[in-house]
Amino acid sequence: MADLTVHHIPVCPFCQRLEILLSLKGRRRDVGFRVVDVTRPRPDWLLKKTGGSTALPILETADGRILKESLVILKYLEDLYPERAVAQRDPYRRAVENMLTMFEAAFCTQGYGYVMNQDPGKRDALRESMLKQYAGLNEFLNEHAPSGPFLFEEFGWAETVFTPLFMRFWFLEYYEEFELPDEEAYARVRRWRDACVSHPAAQQVTKEQIVKLYYDYAKGAGNGELLPGRNRSSFIFEPDWPARPWPPSDKYRHSATDGELGL
Numbered sequence: 241m242a243d244l245t246v247h248h249i250p251v252c253p254f255c256q257r258l259e260i261l262l263s264l265k266g267r268r269r270d271v272g273f274r275v276v277d278v279t280r281p282r283p284d285w286l287l288k289k290t291g292g293s294t295a296l297p298i299l300e301t302a303d304g305r306i307l308k309e310s311l312v313i314l315k316y317l318e319d320l321y322p323e324r325a326v327a328q329r330d331p332y333r334r335a336v337e338n339m340l341t342m343f344e345a346a347f348c349t350q351g352y353g354y355v356m357n358q359d360p361g362k363r364d365a366l367r368e369s370m371l372k373q374y375a376g377l378n379e380f381l382n383e384h385a386p387s388g389p390f391l392f393e394e395f396g397w398a399e400t401v402f403t404p405l406f407m408r409f410w411f412l413e414y415y416e417e418f419e420l421p422d423e424e425a426y427a428r429v430r431r432w433r434d435a436c437v438s439h440p441a442a443q444q445v446t447k448e449q450i451v452k453l454y455y456d457y458a459k460g461a462g463n464g465e466l467l468p469g470r471n472r473s474s475f476i477f478e479p480d481w482p483a484r485p486w487p488p489s490d491k492y493r494h495s496a497t498d499g500e501l502g503l
C-alpha cells in the first residue's frame with residue numbers, strides 16, 4: 241500500500257491539482273487515491289478522520305495523520321518530493337508565483353457562482369465580473385511574463401493551481417455561452433489558459449466529464465445534492481460518462497429528468 245492516501249472526488253478541481261503536481265514529479269504512483277461518493281452521506285470512518293468536516297481532498301499519512309486544503313497538501317507534496325521542483329526556488333520568483341496564486345480563490349468563487357446562478361436577470365453582471373477576473377490575470381501576466389505562455393519557463397506551480405479551474409470553466413462555455421472575447425485585454429490570459437489545459441500532465445479529466453458531471457451545479461445544486469423531482473445526482477459514478485447523453489445546455493428554461501441525463 242502507498243504511504244500516502246488522498247481521499248478524493250473524481251473530477252474535483254482541488255483533487256486534480258494534486259494529481260497534476262504528482263505527475264509533474266513522476267510520483268503519481270507513490271500516492272494512493274481513494275474515491276469518495278459525495279452523493280451519499282459521508283461514511284463514519286471518513287468523518288472520524290476529518291473531525292467532521294466534509295470537504296475533499298484530504299491527505300492521510302501512513303500513520304493516520306490528516307492534512308486538509310489542496311494548497312496546503314500541494315505544498316506538503318512539494319516539500320516531501322523536492323527532487324523535481326515544481327514551485328520556484330528563487331525567493332523573488334516564488335513570491336511572484338505566490339502573488340498569482342492568490343488570485344485563485346476569487347477566480348474560483350466567481351466561476352462557480354456564475355454557473356450556479358438561476359436568475360436570468362443576473363447573467364450579464366456575472367459575465368462582466370467573470371471577465372474582470374480574466375482581465376486581472378491578463379494584466380498580471382503581461383507585467384510579469386509578457387512572452388509566456390507560462391509564468392516562467394515551464395508549466396509550474398501557478399499552472400498546477402489554475403489549470404483545474406480553467407478546465408472546470410468549460411461548464412461556463414456550455415451552460416452560459418461564456419467565451420473570452422477576442423480582444424487585447426484577454427489575449428495573454430487566453431494564451432496561458434490554452435497552454436495550461438493542453439499540457440500533458442493535466443489530462444486527468446475531459447470536457448465531456450465536466451459538462452455531464454456539473455449539470456446539477458448548473459441547476460443550482462452543488463456537491464451531490466439532489467434537485468427537486470430527481471432521484472439521482474449527476475455526481476454519481478454510474479453509468480459512466482460516455483453512456484450518458486450530453487445534457488441540455490439551456491439551464492434557465494428546462495430542467496432535465498434523470499432519464500434525459502441517462503442516470
Ligand SMILES: N[C@@H](CCC(=O)N[C@@H](CS)C(=O)NCC(=O)O)C(=O)O
Nearest residue numbers: 252253254294295296297309310463
Ligand atoms: N478549499 C478547499 C476546497 C475543497 C472543496 O470544496 N472540495 C469539494 C469538492 S470539489 C468538496 O469536497 N465538496 C463536498 C463538501 O464540501 O462536502 C481545497 O482547496 O481543498
